[in-house]
Amino acid sequence: MNGEQHCGGQVSGGGRHRVSQPSTWTAWTRAAFAAIVLLLSLAAPVAAGPSEDVAAMYSAVLRHLRPLADQGNANAQFNLGFMYSNGQGVPQNHAEALKWYRLAADQGNAEAQLMLGAMYRNGDGVPQDYAEALKWHRLAADQGNAEAQYFLGFMYSNGQGVPQNHAEALKWYRLAADQGNAFAQFNVGVMYMEGAGVPQDYVRAHMWFNLSAAQEVGHAARDRDELAKVMTPEQIAEAQNLAREWQPKRP
Numbered sequence: 001m002n003g004e005q006h007c008g009g010q011v012s013g014g015g016r017h018r019v020s021q022p023s024t025w026t027a028w029t030r031a032a033f034a035a036i037v038l039l040l041s042l043a044a045p046v047a048a049g050p051s052e053d054v055a056a057m058y059s060a061v062l063r064h065l066r067p068l069a070d071q072g073n074a075n076a077q078f079n080l081g082f083m084y085s086n087g088q089g090v091p092q093n094h095a096e097a098l099k100w101y102r103l104a105a106d107q108g109n110a111e112a113q114l115m116l117g118a119m120y121r122n123g124d125g126v127p128q129d130y131a132e133a134l135k136w137h138r139l140a141a142d143q144g145n146a147e148a149q150y151f152l153g154f155m156y157s158n159g160q161g162v163p164q165n166h167a168e169a170l171k172w173y174r175l176a177a178d179q180g181n182a183f184a185q186f187n188v189g190v191m192y193m194e195g196a197g198v199p200q201d202y203v204r205a206h207m208w209f210n211l212s213a214a215q216e217v218g219h220a221a222r223d224r225d226e227l228a229k230v231m232t233p234e235q236i237a238e239a240q241n242l243a244r245e246w247q248p249k250r251p
Helices: 027-041 050-070 074-086 094-106 110-122 130-142 146-158 166-178 182-194 202-214 220-228 233-245
Strands: none
Touching (some): 074 110, 094 110, 182 202, 202 220, 202 233
């Protein structure tokens, strides 16, 4: 059965709020930073208490990163910016974080471009500037960064720094969703359910809600189940089959 056909029931969705924005501490960032800490923790004193262990590890990370950052290493600059942004091993300092993120972002580091965009979007250490946020998110998104693609979609969906444009929002959400970003998958589901920027398609909406629910995002499972109440058994079976067959794409 064609996914754009649905039974007579209606799902109220007008004005539905999009899912809350995820943290910009990405899986890649966590893994990279954890790897540095794990490597350097081998030299930490075993006899030290938990708080001293953490302080010693951050100190070792800083000693490792700062010379590399000063020499222009973009990954080190990004990680140093991250430590200042989150007060890890140093007092939290958004201005210093911005400095290191920008140095890395100017070299094309997509993670730094993402975080720099987040700082301008949220007004962390700088006046809130959606146009500047959009610029940096787009640069990261164009490199295939799924989180940046999600936030770019969020900004188009909500008219932040650009005229609201559901079709453009869906484009960026879909790119992120295709890579497995669960928040983008949820929002793609919402847009298919509501027919925002795309013809209404309950089968596609159910599929994306299902994929997002598998990653335990927000109300994805609840919205999927509510949507199922106005779908035929054939539509539900088709949506479930699409979800089973779905595979993430590489950027």
